[in-house]
Amino acid sequence: MRKRTNGSSRRNPRLTIAGREVRMLGKEKTIVLALAIQLFVAGFSSFLVVGLVSLYDPTGVDGYTIEAAVTGDAADELLAAASEHERVSTTSYDDQASAQSAFQQGSAQLIFTANWEDDRIRIVTTVPDSNVETTIIVTEARDVLQTLERQQRVDRAAFLEQTPLSPLGESDGNPYYDFTYTILVPLLVFLPIFISGSITVDSITEEIERGTLDLLRVAPVTLTEIVDGKALAAIVIAPVQALTWLLLLTVNGTPIHNIGPIVLLTTAITVIVVALAATMAFVGSDRRGAQFLYSIAVIAFFAGSSFLPGGPTNTIARLAIDSADLTSYLTIGIFVVAAVGVYGGLRGVVSQVDPNEL
Amino acid sequence: MSRRSLRQLHRIAQWEVSRGVGVIDRKTAAVGVILLLLTGGVVGGVVMSGAGGVAIDRDIYRVGVDTENPYYPVVAQSSQLSAHPPDHEALARGDQDVIIEAFDDQFISWQTTGTEKGDAAHAALLSEIDRYNERQMASEPNQTAAYPVLVDIQYLTRFVDTPEALAAAQADDTSTSDRDLEGDTDSGSDRDTGAETNGEQPDSGAETSGGTDTASGPPPAIGTGVFGGEQSGSPATIQPPFPFSSLLLAFVFLIPLNFVIQAYGSTILNERINRRGELLLVAPVSRRTIIAGKTLPYFTAGMGVCGIIAVAVGGGLQSIAGVLPIVLAFLSATFVGGMLARSFKELTFVTVxxxxxITTYVFVPAIFTNVTPIALISPLTIVVMDLQGQSATMGELLFSTVPFVVGSVVLFALGAGIYREEDMFTQKSIPDKFLDALNAQLSGYRSVALWTALFVPFVFVAELLAIAVLFVAPIELSIPILLITIAAIEEIAKSIHIYAGYQRARFDRALPVALGLGIASGAAFFVAEKFTAIAQVVGLPELALGQAAFAPVGLTPTLTIGLLLAPLALHVVTAMITAIGARDRRLVYGSALFIATLVHALYNYVVVTFYA
Structure with missing residues (x-):
């Protein structure tokens, strides 16, 4: 490395370059696009969550009951099972034809035709072929039928080696509660990381392709310092974006726990991804080649680390939902160490690069 | 297209391919292969050792349960739940979400934290208990006792008035092979276990189910609902009509497109760096040929990959037809992005x-494929339908693909408008270039009318997106917001190109000219919006929200001539307001737009309340 007189009046060139990179991003206003994307993702995800919950959890619909017509020689067993479900009210019909007409006239939304078939009960369940309603009806019908199955299994306990476990109460929890933590939070955290890596590739290949790297090299800085500066800018913006989103989610009523450790993990992953990106920028022949390699490298990194126990996605989910344990913190530690190692590797690569050949 | 320009197109495409292949030089290729091998090695190694798995929700809930507790295996075998020694203090602290305790193996008590997370953990525990029971039952030797209930689900259109329809539906039992595709893998493997015990079991149910596997072992899984079809199985395998695996497969189509557009965006922007594209621009080749030639290889690559995927996941021509507009949309949007971006960095943001x-726009509606016709705003719905074995009608196909195709053509045309020296090699701001692109398409009144009409698919997309976003909001809130949003979208579509024309001094500032432009634009919009009749073909306006979006344009047959003319008058009047404002600075145009939107929204409100 070149010897540098470190006068107090002279700013670290890395900071100068990093500052310029960040200012350029602000000037191009494209960072606004990135924020808009994430807002879009966040908005649509909550739309999805609300939509799914209202579709698949009819408890949200107050006072909604489903009228079921029941016929057949096993109707009594079914009626007993249905009586445990408040949202399904049943009417018994003597024969299939009258149940049919009730269904067709709309006084029943569902027909259970339950008949004994040797030792089993066969239930033909007829549901209307319409839209949203069908989903709710099928979900409710399934609950009734599962209760019936459970009761019938208990009756046959003598013929079973294991007795099925009984359910512990009725569920009133939101089955999509974890969606925010396992999908949305990792998505909002990883998207800025991907983008940071990608703009690192852009920033370096653009200098190479436009031939402006020569100009920059006339200035009293080394190639390592240039890369350091560009990487620094990219590394800073990703955790800042992630932090913003986590705080916004908290303000919006979704409590995010362990924000500090999440940001630390995010920073470590960003360092790794940005170092990979910078390496690919020197290995690839132009932007297309470099971006292609970068994409493969990132997929390799995430696929590889997600398959490992305690992968980054799972770790972030567990930290955010407040179910972290020792392995979560161990994961953070491993990623911090890996970040230092990978960045060291990048510096090794850069020191091998002859700037005059670019 | 003449034979000569075809030959030129071919040559440019060939050149693009050879350059693209040249980029992947030996070093790049070698590094790529090494990376892929590395990934394969890591993933393979971890999978072989059995240590991992891609469970992103692993151990997110913590359950306090003793190892002697009968519920312990439920928690231990679950991925979502992690087992801990029960600790009431931990529960109070929130370090455990649910506690299950057994007293004398008889009385079981359970307790949650009472928080939202605790309730969610409880819900997860309940479904894990069901799953555990299913696994236990599958290994029972006495399968009749383990599966005492068999269910056939049939979807029946109501008000068909004859019981024969039911009988027909019953006779028309679908084969189990279809269900296997959709059913969860647990049941699939369980069935083999059950089959071994076959000999001891009475052969019940074989007669009615048309010789399916139902007879031996556990009943087959009930697959995802295909409307009109029938499903059989045990109650636990019933799945509400939610095309999960088809949706997942459809998503596979979208992944490679991201790589294609990344390379495509690069090649477009590459032309603009250091004036490299100038040589091609001065060559005796038309602009259209250059763009078509540069796009063709990427289009072919995108469609080729999608074709291979279609064959691999069992899709057919319908899948290809559904994917084609998506590929076009990706490419055309990237083309415009490549023309507008000032640097690689900007291009990256644009590409992302x-x-x-586009992924969200096509993916989210497709989730509701079996639920609501609104899903057809996405061409991916056509793919999902195909993967489910449903065939789309011609009307459905047109409804979901035509707006995308027209939109893509419009984007290509806009980008082509600035494929010229003064826009390609200068650092103009993006709004400036956008106005340039619009201005390049204009010549007189007729072109204004044409472009207003061409914007209609975008208006359509924007309005449907607004409906989709507001779908879940309470109707008292969503309707007013929708009315204003739709009015604003339509007013912008009718006036933005007029504004561009005035800003580039293409039109005369005289008042009659401005009014003429307004009339041309408003009338064209009215005529083009008649094509929303296609939406009615599919039955979209059955939804209350759909009605709010489309009723104001007056498609109801009961309308009198006077009422038919009212929307025409509205569109013309508001377009004239914005055209007058467009002659001036941005602020004046903005104010005119605001006034026009208010007028439009007020009109819509009156019409909607009139109908109500």
Whole structure:
């Protein structure tokens, strides 16, 4: 490395370059696009969550009951099972034809035709072929039928080696509660990381392709310092974006726990991804080649680390939902160490690069 | 297209391919292969050792349960739940979400934290208990006792008035092979276990189920609902009509497109760096040929990959037809992005925006494929339908693909408008270039009318997106917001190109000219919006929200001539307001737009309340 007189009046060139990179991003206003994307993702995800919950959890619909017509020689067993479900009210019909007409006239939304078939009960369940309603009806019908199955299994306990476990109460929890933590939070955290890596590739290949790297090299800085500066800018913006989103989610009523450790993990992953990106920028022949390699490298990194126990996605989910344990913190530690190692590797690569050949 | 320009197109495409292949030089290729091998090695190694798995929700809930507790295996075998020694203090602290305790193996008590997370953990525990029971039952030797209930689900259109329809539906039992595709893998493997015990079991149910596997072992899984079809199985395998695996497969089509547009965006922007594209621009080749030639290889690559995927996941021509507009949309949006971006960095943001936006736009509605016709705003719905074995009608196909295709053509045309020296090699701001692109398409009144009409698919997309976003909001809130949003979208579509024309001094500032432009634009919009009749073909306006979006344009047959003319008058009047404002600065145009939107929204409100 070149010897540098470190006068107090002279700013670290890395900071100068990093500052310029960040200012350029602000000037191009494209960072606004990135924020808009994430807002879009966040908005649509909550739309999805609300939509799914209202579709698949009819408890949200107050006072909604489903009228079921029941016929057949096993109707009594079914009626007993249905009586445990408040949202399904049943009417018994003597024969299939009258149940049919009730269904067709709309006084029943569902027909259970339950008949004994040797030792089993066969239930033909007829549901209307319409839209949203069908989903709710099928979900409710399934609950009734599962209760019936459970009761019938208990009756046959003598013929079973294991007795099925009984359910512990009725569920009133939101089955999509974890969606925010396992999908949305990792998505909002990883998207800025991907983008940071990608703009690192852009920033370096653009200098190479436009031939402006020569100009920059006339200035009293080394190639390592240039890369350091560009990487620094990219590394800073990703955790800042992630932090913003986590705080916004908290303000919006979704409590995010362990924000500090999440940001630390995010920073470590960003360092790794940005170092990979910078390496690919020197290995690839132009932007297309470099971006292609970068994409493969990132997929390799995430696929590889997600398959490992305690992968980054799972770790972030567990930290955010407040179910972290020792392995979560161990994961953070491993990623911090890996970040230092990978960045060291990048510096090794850069020191091998002859700037005059670019 | 003449034979000569075809030959030129071919040559440019060939050149693009050879350059693209040249980029992947030996070093790049070698590094790529090494990376792929490395990934394969890591993933393979971890999978072989059995240590991992891609469970992103692993151990997110903590359950306090003793190892002697009968519920312990439920928790231990679950991925979502992690077992801990029960500790009431930990529960109070929130370090455990649910506690299960057994007293004398008889009395079981359970307790949650009472928080939202605790309730969610409880819900997860309940479904894990069901799953555990299913696994236990599958290994029972006495399968009749383990599966005492068999269910056939049939979807029946109501008000068909004859019981024969039911009988027909019953006779028309679908084969189990179809269900296997959709059913969860647990049941699939369980069935083999059950089959071994076959000999001891009475052969019940064989007669009615048309010789399916139901007879031996556990009943087959009930697959995802295909409307009109029938499903059989045990109650636990009933799945509400939710095309999960088809949706997942459809998503596979979108992944490679991201790589294609990344390379495509690069090649477009590459032309603009250091004036490299100038040589091609001065060559005796038309602009259209250059763009078509540069796009063709990427289009072919995108469609080729999608074709291979279609064959691999069992899709057919319908899948290809559904994917084609998506490929076009990706490419055309990237083309415009490549023409507008000032640097690689900007292009990256643009590319990410495009993939996120289009992916969400096509993916989210497709989730509701079996639920609501609104799903057809996405061509991916056509793919999902195909993978489910449903065939789309011609009307459905047109409804979901035509707006995308027209939109893509419009984007290509806009980008082509600035494929010229003064826009390609200068650092103009993006709004400036956008106005340039619009201005390049204009010549007189007729062109204004044409472009207003061409914007209608975009208006359509924007309005449907607004409906989709507001779908879940309470109707008292969503209707007013929708009315204003739709009015604003339509007013912008009718006036933005007029504004561009005035800003580039293409039109005369005289008042009669401005009014003429307004009339041309408003009338064209009215005529083009008649094509929303296609939406009615599919039955979209059955939804209350759909009605709010489309009723104001007056498609109801009961309308009198006077009422038919009212929307025409509205569109013309508001377009004239904005055209007058467009002659001036941005602020004046903005104010005119605001006034026009208010007028429009007020009119819509009156019409909607009139109908109500």
């Amino acid at each position: 925006t495009i993939s996120v936006f």
